[in-house]
Amino acid sequence: MTKRFSTSRLLSFLTYGVTTSMGLLLLIYPFLFPAITQKSTLGQARLIEMPLLLTLLLALCLVVLLYEVQGQAVDTKLIALLGILVAINSALRFMEVAIPGPAGFSPIFFLIILTGYIFGGRFGFLLGVLTIFVSAIVTGGVGPWLPSQMFAAGWVGISAQLCRPLVNILDGDGKISEIIVLAIFGAIWGLGYGVIMNLWTWPFIAGPTDQYWQAGISWVETLQRYGAYYLITSLAWDFIRATGNFLLILLLGAPTLIALRRFKRRFTFTYRSSNSQQSKLDQTGDAS
Amino acid sequence: MIHTWAWIGWLISGLVALSITRNPVYLFLILLCIASVVWTQERHLSSESSQTQNLLPFSPFKFALVIITLSALFNAFISHFGETVLFSLPEWLPYLGGPITLEALTFGAINGLVLSGIFGAFTVLNLALPIRSLIRLIPRAYYPLAVITSIAITFIPNATRQFQHIREAQAIRGHRVHGLRGWLPLIMPLLVGGLERALGLAEAMTARGFASSEGSNQTSRTRLGMVFGLLILLGGWLLRLIEGWQFLGIGLMILGITLIAAILWSIGRSVPRTNYNREAWRFPDFLVLIGSMVVITAYLLPIPWIDQSTLYYNPYPILSLPGFDPLMGAATMGLLIPLFIIKLK
Numbered sequence: 001m002t003k004r005f006s007t008s009r010l011l012s013f014l015t016y017g018v019t020t021s022m023g024l025l026l027l028i029y030p031f032l033f034p035a036i037t038q039k040s041t042l043g044q045a046r047l048i049e050m051p052l053l054l055t056l057l058l059a060l061c062l063v064v065l066l067y068e069v070q071g072q073a074v075d076t077k078l079i080a081l082l083g084i085l086v087a088i089n090s091a092l093r094f095m096e097v098a099i100p101g102p103a104g105f106s107p108i109f110f111l112i113i114l115t116g117y118i119f120g121g122r123f124g125f126l127l128g129v130l131t132i133f134v135s136a137i138v139t140g141g142v143g144p145w146l147p148s149q150m151f152a153a154g155w156v157g158i159s160a161q162l163c164r165p166l167v168n169i170l171d172g173d174g175k176i177s178e179i180i181v182l183a184i185f186g187a188i189w190g191l192g193y194g195v196i197m198n199l200w201t202w203p204f205i206a207g208p209t210d211q212y213w214q215a216g217i218s219w220v221e222t223l224q225r226y227g228a229y230y231l232i233t234s235l236a237w238d239f240i241r242a243t244g245n246f247l248l249i250l251l252l253g254a255p256t257l258i259a260l261r262r263f264k265r266r267f268t269f270t271y272r273s274s275n276s277q278q279s280k281l282d283q284t285g286d287a288s
Numbered sequence: 289m290i291h292t293w294a295w296i297g298w299l300i301s302g303l304v305a306l307s308i309t310r311n312p313v314y315l316f317l318i319l320l321c322i323a324s325v326v327w328t329q330e331r332h333l334s335s336e337s338s339q340t341q342n343l344l345p346f347s348p349f350k351f352a353l354v355i356i357t358l359s360a361l362f363n364a365f366i367s368h369f370g371e372t373v374l375f376s377l378p379e380w381l382p383y384l385g386g387p388i389t390l391e392a393l394t395f396g397a398i399n400g401l402v403l404s405g406i407f408g409a410f411t412v413l414n415l416a417l418p419i420r421s422l423i424r425l426i427p428r429a430y431y432p433l434a435v436i437t438s439i440a441i442t443f444i445p446n447a448t449r450q451f452q453h454i455r456e457a458q459a460i461r462g463h464r465v466h467g468l469r470g471w472l473p474l475i476m477p478l479l480v481g482g483l484e485r486a487l488g489l490a491e492a493m494t495a496r497g498f499a500s501s502e503g504s505n506q507t508s509r510t511r512l513g514m515v516f517g518l519l520i521l522l523g524g525w526l527l528r529l530i531e532g533w534q535f536l537g538i539g540l541m542i543l544g545i546t547l548i549a550a551i552l553w554s555i556g557r558s559v560p561r562t563n564y565n566r567e568a569w570r571f572p573d574f575l576v577l578i579g580s581m582v583v584i585t586a587y588l589l590p591i592p593w594i595d596q597s598t599l600y601y602n603p604y605p606i607l608s609l610p611g612f613d614p615l616m617g618a619a620t621m622g623l624l625i626p627l628f629i630i631k632l633k
């Protein structure tokens with residue numbers, strides 16, 4: 001049993017590691033491979049096909065990661081809980097599409113972060129991925145950008161667990177310091193989400209190949225160029241999202257955490273069939 | 289009306305064409321085909337449902353106009369390559385200073401055309417396929433996720449309605465939304481009510497025997513196989529970036545994708561799925577697929593009587609007229625077949 005458990009843990013670790021590394025590698029591709037693409041005479045062709053190829057590869061990463069993560073979701077309680085929370089979050093996104101907020105403001109990250117923090121990284125990942133997927137189906141937002149959005153939203157949810165050690169150090173469970181940590185985390189992801197989504201389009205929109213992937217251009221210079229692009233096109237937009245996340249968690253975080261904790265306790269009971277109770281009684285009888 | 293897989297074939301052919309060519313003439317043709325299908329599909333849906341409301345959150349035509357304009361302007365101001373100088377900005381302006389060229393403007397507009405085309409092709413899919421068809425596309429191996437998606441889609445109207453009820457109830461009590469804090473009395477009942485409903489739903493599902501005996505369909509072998517497939521895919525992709533290794537790279541990528549698909553298929557076989565409304569494959573679907581195959585063949589395969597060199601176009605360093613092969617243009621018209629089928633219906 002222990003061996004099986006440890007193999008399972010190892011496989012989980014391997015899957016998370018490979019898919020996350022590959023997803024990151026695909027997104028930061030322009031920074032890592034300038035020299036290779038420059039030496040290739042197919043540079044222009046790479047530039048043209050790259051967005052769709054990236055979409056395909058990211059989608060496959062997501063397919064593998066989702067297969068791993070869904071192993072947790074065979075429990076009816078989790079399926080029902082996820083279904084309803086995805087519906088609520090998608091309804092919030094639907095309202096956001098119908099009544100756009102200021103710039104990049106989006107109410108969906110609030111719930112993804114808090115549930116990821118309370119129910120665990122896997123749950124947060126699934127909530128992030130499925131919120132984007134379901135709301136895209138409902139609002140007609142299915143497109144090549146979807147895998148990147150799903151991946152990024154999933155990362156928001158799965159990484160919410162990173163707040164836990166910091167909250168523990170601050171001894172902040174149920175205190176204002178916990179809310180502040182989560183609010184800052186939300187603000188960071190407000191910017192991070194924009195950075196990731198830009199990485200998907202940047203090499204495509206930016207311009208001619210020789211402008212971005214010149215022979216001899218260092219990754220530092222590529223980073224500088226991306227920084228300039230980001231500053232000009234996205235920072236203000238993403239700053240509003242970051243501020244929105246920060247304020248939403250700061251103002252609504254405490255009661256939401258209380259409600260989620262209460263329901264977590266209510267969701268962690270297990271059903272036992274009468275057969276298993278009977279066999280337990282039999283075992284007790286045998287032992288005596 | 290048209291089979292889901294015929295639409296998927298149409299979408300793939302559109303994406304292949306859009307990703308291969310940079311010739312603005314062909315791009316215009318592709319965009320024209322896609323826009324015509326979007327327009328016809330929108331008209332068909334609005335006449336079918338007798339509604340005048342917008343079927344999409346925003347117009348794809350306005351979106352295309354904005355994207356093409358912004359992309360052209362952005363590239364013109366950021367990229368200073370090209371020989372036809374329209375005007376110059378002072379050099380002291382960081383990143384913007386320098387000559388603004390017609391070539392950079394054209395390059396940006398071409399990028400905008402490609403993006404608009406991709407968006408348009410997916411808009412057609414969103415318009416044409418009902419939600420149940422999209423859910424049905426989720427592979428059987430992902431049945432827990434498909435169940436979650438179905439629950440979520442079923443509950444979205446409920447959640448929206450509940451939000452309206454809560455807002456009305458709070459308004460009767462004198463509550464007005466002032467700032468973000470004003471959302472608290474609206475969001476909390478929605479969340480708590482939803483969680484209560486989830487508990488009830490879970491009990492109902494358990495009472496009906498859902499997932500009572502079966503565990504996860506994951507085994508160590510399938511999990512390892514998936515990761516292995518992904519690693520082969522990654523290796524292939526990296527090899528493909530190195531000149532001289534492209535064919536081996538493509539081979540490995542195909543192997544990786546095949547391995548992942550085969551594992552998913554084998555897992556899916558053990559998951560029973562009942563279709564109450566099975567889609568029938570009819571002659572018009574066959575026509576859509578043939579049209580899509582014509583487009584893919586013309587753009588991808590080396591056909592001696594089609595001049596594929598006209599697909600490539602670069603406005604740098606000086607703007608020139610793009611080439612045009614009438615046969616390639618005619619093949620692109622394969623994207624229009626869904627329009628005739630919708631019209632005939």
